[in-house]
Amino acid sequence: MSGGDPVAETSSGTAIGARFGTQLRQxxxxxxxxxxxxAGRVGYDYSYLSQxxxxxxPGSADLARLCDRELGTGHQLTDTYAEKHRRATPVEPLPLDPLGAAWHQLTSGYGGEDAVDECGDPHSVPPGRLLPELxxxxxxxQARGPEHVASQAVRATRLCVLIAETLTGLxxxxxxxRWWWAGRAIADDSGxxxxxxxxxxxxxVSGLAERRPLPQLLELADDALALAQHGLVRPSAVLQAHAVRARVLAALGEAVEAHRALQEVLSCSDALPSASTHDLPPYQxxxxxxxxCTSLGYGTAGCLLLGRALxxxxxxxxxERARLQVAQAECLALEGEVAAALALAMRVLVELPDEWHTxxxxxxxxxxxxxxxxxxxxxxGVRDLQVLLERRAYLSGRSVGSGSWPGQ
Structure with missing residues (x-):
């Protein structure tokens, strides 16, 4: 441990962090x-840049580098951010594997100052850029110490979820x-x-995409539902639990139970109070x-609901928009509009910039x-779509198409 005053070191790091933001604005x-x-030039959400x-x-080294490039400031912002990071974490130099080091430190203790995560929308940042920011x-x-563990459970858990989802997407x-494991440990400890x-x-939900064993996923979904209905009930958590449970049941071929779960989903969404929209936006x-609906074979209903989400x-x-459109393509295929479904899926894959492929x-x-x-x-078109899927742009970095995306 450093022999310096930790309060003074934290204050110094905070001051430099504020200077980075001020310098960026200037x-x-x-x-x-x-x-x-x-924001449009560097690929970050403007509300995030404002914060x-x-x-x-805190920003990130990637953001500082991109802003230096777009603003013609040489290495000024990058150097200021690097100085902020050194002052904020004075105990040890940054390890070669910051993600692994963050996980080890998190699982031995975590802390902070608020239970509310005021992060900008992570879905507005490409996954490759989002990961260093997370x-x-x-x-x-972690730098703020372990003394406020209980108050930081929400933020720490959601960071673990975002990192796990981003890694899977990549x-x-x-x-x-291990990030799912860490998030579960923190959430369980919170009570x-x-x-x-x-x-x-x-x-x-992530396990469905990974094609993990369905009995394991059903156990997770059942646990999620039981926990959501116990103690302090959040309608959005109940809705999410019913939704993933319906999808797992449908994948298992349990049609009757899956239809019952669908009715619960629709009932929960109808009763969802507007106050909970900060937890679950209407499009979600x-x-x-x-x-x-799509998992149960209701192509028309699924397409309409996904269109509303879009x-x-x-x-x-x-x-998110690309995934909603591809999900619509699956609905079209379920309704027999196979050529239209293939065309839509291929258009999304070709036009979406590679950095958004997951x-x-x-x-x-x-x-x-x-x-x-x-x-x-x-x-x-079946063969054409198969060829596109074999290229896996999110792994190889090779271009799938033109890289132009209309955004609508």
């Missing part, structure tokens, strides 16, 4: 760019497993039933409904391919 204003314009400039978010958030959380499902439920429901509610989904959430997107597209093969296996 550099941006010096070249006459608005927050939205700079960085105000010192409410690690930076986690390191900042094709690192094995590496994601919050709804938080424990939220974690298990998220892991079960309709997306859950649509995916459950209307409400923010334009800058390119990955394992989850390819799993969705693979379901379209499977549905198309069952109905019209000899169709030329």
């Amino acid at each position: 550099c941006r204003q010096a070249v006459g760019l608005s927050l939205r314009q700079l 960085v400039e105000r010192g409410q978010r 690690v930076s958030e986690l390191q900042l959380l 094709g690192e499902s094995r590496g994601a497993r 919050e039933g709804w938080l424990r439920s939220e974690l298990r429901a998220a892991e079960a 509610v309709h997306g859950l409904e649509g995916r459950v 209307e409400l989904c923010p334009d800058d959430n390119l990955g 394992y989850y997107l390819y799993d969705d597209a693979d379901r379209v391919l499977s549905a198309a093969r069952q109905r019209e296996p000899g169709l030329l």
Whole structure:
């Protein structure tokens, strides 16, 4: 341990963190760019950049590098961020594997100052750029010490979920497993039933894409539902638990139970109070409904609900919008519109920039391919979609298509 005053070191790191945000704002204003314009150039959400400039978010080395490039500031912002990071974590130099080090430190103790996570929308950042930002958030959380463990359970758990989902999206499902484990340990230690439920429901959804054993996923879904209905009940957690349980039951061929779960999903979404929308945005509610209907073979209903979700989904959430469209393609295939389904899925894969391609997107597209093969296996588009899926841009970095994405 360092022999210095930890309070003074933390204060120094905070001051430099504020200076990074101030310097970023000054550099941006010096070249006459608005927050939205700079956000568009560097690929980050403008509300997130605003929080960085105000010192409410730590930023990341990747953000500093991109801003230096777009603002023509050489290495000024990168150097300031690096100095902030050194002051914020004075005990040891940054290890070669910051993600692994963050996991080891988190599992031995975590802390912070608030139970509310005020992060910007992670869906507006490509996964490859999101991961270092999440690690930076986690390191900042750890640097504040273990004395506020209980108050930080929500934030720490959700960071674990986001890291696990992001790693899986980048094709690192094995590496994601320990983050699911860490998130479960933190949530369970918190004693919050709804938080424990939220974690298990998220892991079960990811497990469906990973094709993990269905009995294990059903156990997770059952646990999520039991926890969501116990103690302090959050309607959004109950909805998520019913939704993933319906999808797992449908995959197991338990049609009767799956239909009952679907009715619970629809009932919960109808009763969802507007106050809970900060936990589950309306587009995600309709997306859950649509995916459950799709898993049960209700193509028309699923397509309508997914279309409503797409209307409400923010334009800058390119990955989410792409997945909703591919899910719509599966609905079209279920209704016999195989050629249209294949065309839609291929258009999304070709036009979406490579940095937004994920394992989850390819799993969705693979379901379209499977549905198309069952109905019209000899169709030329079946082979074309298969070729696109074999390229796996999120693993190889090779371009799938033009890289132009309309955003609508």
